[in-house]
Amino acid sequence: MNDIFLKACRGEEVPYTPVWIMRQAGRYLPEYQAVRAEVDFLTLCKTPELAAKVTLQPVEKLKVDAAILFSDILIAVEAMGMHLEFSDRKGPVLSDPVRTKSGIDRLVIPDTEDSMPFVIEAIKILRSQLNVPLIGFSGAPFTLATYMIEGGSSKNFLNTKRMMFQNPGLFSLLMDKITMTVISYLSSQIRAGAQAVQLFDTWAGALAPEDYKEFVLPSVKRAIAELKKEGVPVIYFVNECAALLKEIKKTTADVIGIDWRIDLKDAIKGLGKKFAVQGNLDPCALFLPHEKMEDKVKDILWKGEFAKGHIFNLGHGILPESPAENAVALVEAVHRFSER
Amino acid sequence: MNDIFLKACRGEEVPYTPVWIMRQAGRYLPEYQAVRAEVDFLTLCKTPELAAKVTLQPVEKLKVDAAILFSDILIAVEAMGMHLEFSDRKGPVLSDPVRTKSGIDRLVIPDTEDSMPFVIEAIKILRSQLNVPLIGFSGAPFTLATYMIEGGSSKNFLNTKRMMFQNPGLFSLLMDKITMTVISYLSSQIRAGAQAVQLFDTWAGALAPEDYKEFVLPSVKRAIAELKKEGVPVIYFVNECAALLKEIKKTTADVIGIDWRIDLKDAIKGLGKKFAVQGNLDPCALFLPHEKMEDKVKDILWKGEFAKGHIFNLGHGILPESPAENAVALVEAVHRFSER
Numbered sequence: 001m002n003d004i005f006l007k008a009c010r011g012e013e014v015p016y017t018p019v020w021i022m023r024q025a026g027r028y029l030p031e032y033q034a035v036r037a038e039v040d041f042l043t044l045c046k047t048p049e050l051a052a053k054v055t056l057q058p059v060e061k062l063k064v065d066a067a068i069l070f071s072d073i074l075i076a077v078e079a080m081g082m083h084l085e086f087s088d089r090k091g092p093v094l095s096d097p098v099r100t101k102s103g104i105d106r107l108v109i110p111d112t113e114d115s116m117p118f119v120i121e122a123i124k125i126l127r128s129q130l131n132v133p134l135i136g137f138s139g140a141p142f143t144l145a146t147y148m149i150e151g152g153s154s155k156n157f158l159n160t161k162r163m164m165f166q167n168p169g170l171f172s173l174l175m176d177k178i179t180m181t182v183i184s185y186l187s188s189q190i191r192a193g194a195q196a197v198q199l200f201d202t203w204a205g206a207l208a209p210e211d212y213k214e215f216v217l218p219s220v221k222r223a224i225a226e227l228k229k230e231g232v233p234v235i236y237f238v239n240e241c242a243a244l245l246k247e248i249k250k251t252t253a254d255v256i257g258i259d260w261r262i263d264l265k266d267a268i269k270g271l272g273k274k275f276a277v278q279g280n281l282d283p284c285a286l287f288l289p290h291e292k293m294e295d296k297v298k299d300i301l302w303k304g305e306f307a308k309g310h311i312f313n314l315g316h317g318i319l320p321e322s323p324a325e326n327a328v329a330l331v332e333a334v335h336r337f338s339e340r
Numbered sequence: 341m342n343d344i345f346l347k348a349c350r351g352e353e354v355p356y357t358p359v360w361i362m363r364q365a366g367r368y369l370p371e372y373q374a375v376r377a378e379v380d381f382l383t384l385c386k387t388p389e390l391a392a393k394v395t396l397q398p399v400e401k402l403k404v405d406a407a408i409l410f411s412d413i414l415i416a417v418e419a420m421g422m423h424l425e426f427s428d429r430k431g432p433v434l435s436d437p438v439r440t441k442s443g444i445d446r447l448v449i450p451d452t453e454d455s456m457p458f459v460i461e462a463i464k465i466l467r468s469q470l471n472v473p474l475i476g477f478s479g480a481p482f483t484l485a486t487y488m489i490e491g492g493s494s495k496n497f498l499n500t501k502r503m504m505f506q507n508p509g510l511f512s513l514l515m516d517k518i519t520m521t522v523i524s525y526l527s528s529q530i531r532a533g534a535q536a537v538q539l540f541d542t543w544a545g546a547l548a549p550e551d552y553k554e555f556v557l558p559s560v561k562r563a564i565a566e567l568k569k570e571g572v573p574v575i576y577f578v579n580e581c582a583a584l585l586k587e588i589k590k591t592t593a594d595v596i597g598i599d600w601r602i603d604l605k606d607a608i609k610g611l612g613k614k615f616a617v618q619g620n621l622d623p624c625a626l627f628l629p630h631e632k633m634e635d636k637v638k639d640i641l642w643k644g645e646f647a648k649g650h651i652f653n654l655g656h657g658i659l660p661e662s663p664a665e666n667a668v669a670l671v672e673a674v675h676r677f678s679e680r
Binding site for chain 1 (some may be wrong): 545583602624655
């Protein structure tokens with residue numbers, strides 16, 4: 001069992017810098033495309049054997065140091081009682097967006113074993129087959145709230161901010177329900193076998209720092225504090241985190257995921273010595289000529305040395321257009337250049 | 341003549357903090373909608389009397405301290421030789437995106453008087469009617485390059501970064517041609533009567549700081565240095581600027597426009613004492629209850645005191661959904677709370 005990833009999460013000595021790639025089980029892989037040609041996206045998420053199969057593909061092909069469960073952050077939102085569809089053009093569509101008290105009252109805090117048994121099953125299959133740690137994940141409360149309030153993706157998050165600003169009590173009620181869902185969902189994933197969990201706060205970077213502090217941070221702190229009791233490392237990834245580090249450092253996460261828009265050394269400086277960091281190569285760097293990509297890898301590895309621990313990753317999900325062979329080369333380069 | 345805006349740009353004493361709003365001549369105004377009901381967007385940009393009319397509307401209604409020429413950043417791109425259309429669904433569409441040497445060679449550096457006489461004419465009309473300073477503007481080189489390479493808006497700027505990373509010589513050739521266009525275009529605006537100019541770098545924040553430094557900063561520095569010779573204040577606005585301030589401070593701009601994702605005090609600290617700042621209220625704050633919006637205004641005004649000069653603005657363009665009366669209230673609040 002290769003536990004280098006877990007060691008790095010805890011800031012322990014490692015023989016080389018571990019690496020995995022956000023969205024590593026995805027469309028850039030021909031093997032994944034072959035599976036998707038047979039089933040739609042949601043069926044794939046909900047069929048444990050298939051979800052396990054695509055989770056394993058990048059572990060075998062890329063030789064990454066961790067697997068991440070193949071799923072979608074909106075699976076838990078569907079289980080809360082919303083109707084979820086994926087449209088090719090518009091992405092996820094949640095019909096009947098939540099914007100009222102009665103809309104919030106209708107939502108349930110789902111029991112993972114009952115409403116998402118396929119997740120538990122996939123984790124169990126994976127644990128029996130993996131020789132690297134398995135990461136479970138969930139959307140962070142605010143990011144899930146944006147989808148639920150907007151009814152899908154959004155450019156300006158106007159409906160979300162409108163509720164937050166005009167009806168903070170209602171917004172807080174929704175955030176509480178989501179936070180309890182996130183805690184329960186990830187705890188179940190951990191009990192089923194997930195060896196670390198990541199909270200994805202994809203959209204929190206759209207907030208002014210003082211609004212993040214007031215409306216988002218309390219839920220995140222609470223979720224992370226609860227999850228820490230389960231005894232596995234908690235990773236908190238905030239996209240566009242540069243101006244939020246001062247607040248993010250108030251959480252008790254083990255690892256902070258850093259997007260590519262900030263210099264990793266500056267991010268580490270902003271966070272202080274308490275955290276391991278994960279990141280932060282621009283996903284578009286996979287289109288660089290080989291040698292130049294390696295230069296960027298070396299630079300990030302060097303900067304990562306300043307943190308308590310470093311897990312190499314992209315600064316956001318790998319793009320579907322990425323050449324798979326470059327992802328293989330990336331992992332190989334991280335391992336080669338970081339060998340102690 | 342109210343020249344408080346110009347004084348603040350230069351860091352001089354002012355009786356109150358001047359304010360204008362990015363995209364203040366726009367769809368949120370019923371008066372603007374009435375004009376647009378009669379003509380399409382590009383016709384509006386290219387008809388001096390109408391462009392002047394909608395430029396004046398917010399000055400009269402909101403009592404802002406500066407006017408900004410009504411136009412679009414892609415007008416100059418069209419003049420470089422690209423075919424521009426605005427689609428309701430997809431936004432701007434530039435057919436035949438520039439991705440090759442021959443594509444770049446076909447582009448011209450337009451003479452403003454010849455290819456965009458309507459801009460010169462609109463400025464002259466406005467100067468004869470305005471009692472506040474008139475701001476001219478252009479897209480910054482990188483932001484214009486993204487539209488030209490992508491053929492419109494983009495999510496990941498993959499084609500742009502691909503050219504930048506895989507063919508830096510070609511990318512630099514394109515940036516040079518755009519930079520020369522920007523310099524010539526804004527110099528013409530100044531000579532026609534623009535009393536300050538703003539460079540909009542809407543998409544530069546999508547770059548890792550080291551890529552910004554290598555591929556964007558040299559063009560921006562050069563454009564600003566040239567424009568400074570014209571003797572009017574130069575404002576450089578970078579959207580998502582938080583992690584780029586260390587580089588941005590290497591320019592000789594008079595004013596740095598700050599988006600809302602960073603605390604203004606942190607931004608000022610990052611920039612140092614050399615610059616006046618402009619910003620940085622979240623455009624969604626216009627949906628706050630009156631009193632809470634005022635709290636945010638007061639907070640930003642207080643933080644602005646730490647800079648060499650402060651011009652109040654939103655952190656990005658005003659949203660079309662914004663209630664016009666709240667924009668009026670915003671300007672009034674800035675004036676009231678900042679009175680010395």
